Amino acid sequence: MEKHDRLSLGAAFIAVLFSTSALAGDPPTSGAAANGSPAWHFQPGFPDPVGRTLVDESGRVTVLPRQPGVAGPVGGNLPQCAKSTICTRKGGPSRQLTPRVVWDQMTGYAMTFPLRLPPVQSGTPGGAPGAAVDSKGNIWVLQRRPQGQPQLFKFDRSGQVIVTVPAEEIGYQQKAHGIAVDPQDNVWITDTNGGTVQQVSPDGKLLKTLGVKDKRGDWDEAKDQRLLWQPVSVAFAPNGDMYIGEGHANESPNDVESSDPANVIGAARVKHFDKDGKFLGQWYGDDNGPGKFGETHGLAVDPKSGDVWVGDREQYRIIIFNSEGKFLRTIQMRNLVCSIAFDSKGEPWISTGQDGQIARIDRSGKVLGALGGGMGIEPGKFIEANYFAFDRAGGIYVGDTSIARITKFTPGAGKK
Template sequence: MGNRRGPAIVPQDGEKTMKIQMALAVMAFLPAAAMAQPVDQPKAEPNPKTNRYAEVSNFFKLPPGRSMGSSSAVAGDSKGNIWVVDRCAANDCAGSKLEPVMQFDAKGNFIKAWGAGLFLFPHGFTIDNRDHLWITDGHVADGKGDVVMEFDQAGKLLRTLGKPGVSGAGPDTFHEPNAVLIAPDGSIFVSDGHLPDKGNARVIKFDRDGKFVKQWGGHGKGPGQFEMPHCLAMDSKGNLYVGDRGNDRIQVFTQDGKYLGQFTQFGRPSGIVIDRNDILYSTDSESRAAAGYGHHPGWQRGIRIGSL
């Protein structure tokens, strides 16, 4: 599910994921005509197409004794390796000695892991064009968390955005940052705020040096407002896609925050990825299902795919 132009986030909040799913319960391939322009779109049928994909169980070969916890993020690097960030074989890394950042080859063979003691609740993840890893930490305690961190592939911390252990709504603080995306020019985008109706609900833009540029958003259902901006992606034209999970939609903006439109046919987006062919993949981990969270009645959890 990973690509290097957008954050390959596959959140399973509160769930243990023991396998890679090339397709979840439902996959809907939406024709290009349905998404020709980033303008407001009517809701499509919830699950209109047959799943054409096969699920590959136990794809990742974990070290002996290691299990996969809530796997909040996955991405691929320029060499074809797959990186997975889990929450320390559970749904939280607080107090754990496990290393949550794991590298695998293209066949799922384990290469290495690092990151013990660095995170409380690793959430969003992307790999930039230098193969640096960017990870958001969405909880705060004991002087840690509510930050966005940049690492090299050996696990060396290169940069931190935000103030570790400090929550806030200013230009240099976050409150439960969800996702991070690095634009081709090095601009940094962070979607901030995991709580509906309170806390932050914004997208923040920084320049390549980490200097605050601007922010937009706020709680609500209108254009440019959010209820849990959970994930980010960018298309080949440089438009920014924000998975507005609490509002069951994906909103589209310019990189300066100008609203372009929204899509509502992709379910309740927990993660979105746009590949080099401008195919959008949306993971829906929360819509109503037999073991679901009860959100978005009438829709099933799964991965939905559409061409832009």
């Protein structure tokens, strides 16, 4: 894709009923998976647009040149990777050029774009990396936008904006990333590069900030130092406990030999807090062996067991711990594990990032079905399928890190 290419598509706000293999590109070349999962095929790599994407009222996507300093993929004064075992992976094959496994899609789901994100006041918008749904069915959306403009919005079930959180309320989210709703319907957001996790009330008021803005480092109770290092994800247990995942491996400057006294531990980690916000402990990734992980891009708590599932995106795997951080097992996947969520029946799903789908899996990692047509900007495809959430009716709202739109998949349109 040339830097100044402009790509556009036709109307996409009407529902699209998926059938098996719809929008899947070339015919499957590898057949059904050996474990009985749906048929799959390799999709060639598709480069992430080098510019910002605009989405108009008809769902048409236009790619514009990226403007310096506008909610780019790496913001803030992050140090460069040095001696970290995590950073050395950057010498490996580019995800943009790697063939991707795309599964045949489940039937019986309609696809729509039900939420119209407010236009930016100036500049160009970034993607909407995630959505979260509260107990009333309202949808929170976090978006990357130019500094000084709102980035957090709440929609009702009809798709109308009912809360816009002012930029001055939460401050600029340098790299708006993760989003989750707690049992009291407060929304939590992470600023990966700013080093904070913030709690916002249902009416859009800032309630709490964990970490210190623009001061990244380790959390050390003995030193009275309570800093975060690249917070990317938040998850809640049935008992109200909260977990924060830190470390963004493919960009992580976590250095196991860092000279920065605020960050001497290095590598990805998971922090554990009780429902009242008391710090209970943390555990670390550090490497590639059993129980280790390079990042915590995906994070969820199994509602049936209370186990903590960590999505180690770059290593295509899920690492499972008990509620206290004891390693239990690893599930090796064939896709990027960008995020993890459990549906109303307590069954796990993952988003596959630049593989362009969300997939329903069992607890062994077997893919039971998938939605999304792979990587792309066409309706039903994703540049990077990211954080997603379920409503009470089983609808699935999916964010895209690179495109300013939320895609909804609604079940019930025929046999699933």
